[in-house]
Amino acid sequence: MSEVFSARTAGPAAEGAQDPDLARARDGDDAAFTRLVQPLRRELHAHCYRMLGSTHDADDALQDALLRAWRGLARFEGRSSLRSWLYTVATRTCLDTIETRGRRALPVDLGPSSDRAVVGDVPLVEVAWLGPYPDAGLGDGPAGPGARYEQREAVELAFVAALQHLPGNQRAALLLFEVLGFSAAEIATMMSTSTMSVNSALARARKVVAEKIPSVTQQQTLRRIDDARVREIVAGYSAALERGDADALVALLTEDVTWSMPPLGHWYHGLRAVTDFAVQIPLTRCGNWRHLPTSANGQPGVGCYLWNDGAGAHLGWSINVLTLRGERIAEITSFVGADHFASFGLPASLP
Template sequence: MSEVSADDLTCARQGDGDAFGRLVEPLRRELHAHCYRMLGSAHDADDALQEALLRAWRGLSRFEARGSLRSWLYAVATRACLDTIEARGRRALPVDLGPSSDHTVVDAAPRDDVAWLGPYPDAALGDGPLGPDARYEQREAVELAFVAALQHLPGNQRAALLLFEVLGLSAAEIAATMRTSTTSVNSALARARKVIADRVPAQSQRQAVRKLGDARLRDLVAGYAAAMERGDAAALAALLTEDVTWSMPPLPHWYRGVEAVMNFAVQVPLTRCGSWRHLTTSANGQPAVASYLRHGGTGPHRAWSLNVLTVRGDAIAAITSFLGPEHAALLGLPGALPG
């Protein structure tokens, strides 16, 4: 610990809130991302991190300076997340709720009784791994498939996997964090890895995007946005894999296969909604497109959805459309675009 950090720690223990802020500020972003991975919601991550920092402030006297402040704060944040999981349960995507729809559902009603998985802004993420022994890079560890798979794990397994595979902590360190035995941690890791292996593709989106290349990725994302704006069904279909899926939380219905997806696209977004405009962006370590909709003939286009794209080969293998203007705000995008 540097001299300045040691001074800040002493002052923070004496009740200096500014000193405590200086101690935790360099770690705030990575702690927030950890809470998102645990909880599947940026909003829940906000609440959990706030609770964790409050607990850390109140319990700072229990931190032993010979250890790592970072590891201690991760332990506090993990326990705050486990309390949230116990109280609220897991979050889901439409594909978790049942089979795909065999026909297009028009004017579907949202499911308000489901805690939906939400997107995460890439701007909050760093590059590379969080530790020398980490298996996942930071952006890989927020990809939709990975975060959705984590939601199928009990809280203790979720925490053990993230602390081991994303942070690179040892089983003994995790046992201390979770106040359990190393044997229990190893058992939780084994069970968690099996679920992840069954639910997450072998190739991450990070790897798929690198293989595709920046130029082709830009063309693919721009082509999706342009096809939607023009209402060009043929151009959209040409960008999709044969087994593509399209889901739209909080709507429960989802579609699998290019025929079903295009049937939905032709009947709903391409013809029934209105005029579209788009901004290309990224979320969850994946390419994304923010959609803005104008229902009438004049006026601005207002934020409508955030479409996170999953890429395989040189095509789009999944579209996850998070409906609601709040997702544009989450990414720091405007709430409306000029007409």
């Protein structure tokens, strides 16, 4: 993909084209290259997550993309901004990754919900699961004036899950246009295709995404709720689990609430089924819980810790992402796995 590095994208010349760090980096100064890309790392990482649906994949893709950029920097001609060029490299890297594996899924993508608690549910290791995104520090980002989605809206679970139903080229076109504000002509050059093809991909992608995401985003919902009230909901959810209080938990949920736990395949829909699951599994069989509040995918989240006799401590068990409707919880997505905690800056265990 040597065409990635020719940087013949449309648009204004880079403001940093005369940056002395750029000249030093072209001469092989890796410290200068690090200084150039550091301000863009966070937004590039978020872009890779949106493309791939996994923080771990995003880590690998960003590392690979920056290595490609470093190796090809001498051929960067400055006909576009450095940011545009790096997005080209990152997008191509993600498309290569998408070609090698299937889309990432949530349990709701695999089959119907369960009416009763499934005891002894086991992880489905053959499925590539969607993962949570630690959004601490994620800002608005320098999107163009045509961008439709806010940066935080564009990491919400419903949006990222919907993206996974798109082919790679449609996914890339939608993100570059609707989230990052690149023009169709710019995207065509970045993806080595025609403007007509980009517009066609955008039309198909918009249709699929519109059918799969709610009309009201989590950012809109959260803006309507006082921050203190959101903290109360999260604290109430955590306290109910720690006390084993089913009534307190149910009082926080909508009638059509869903609860899923990737990589476990079974999921639950509706207050009756979710209550049965909660009573049978986390409130009774699991044991003693502790929790820490966090933020994931632009939504309120909870780090859940389960007591382990062997360790003599509460060990990280899952990152629970809460989707709110009004002041109630409409979806609980419990991403099970201790490996999620480090990326959220959460401790591996609690006393």
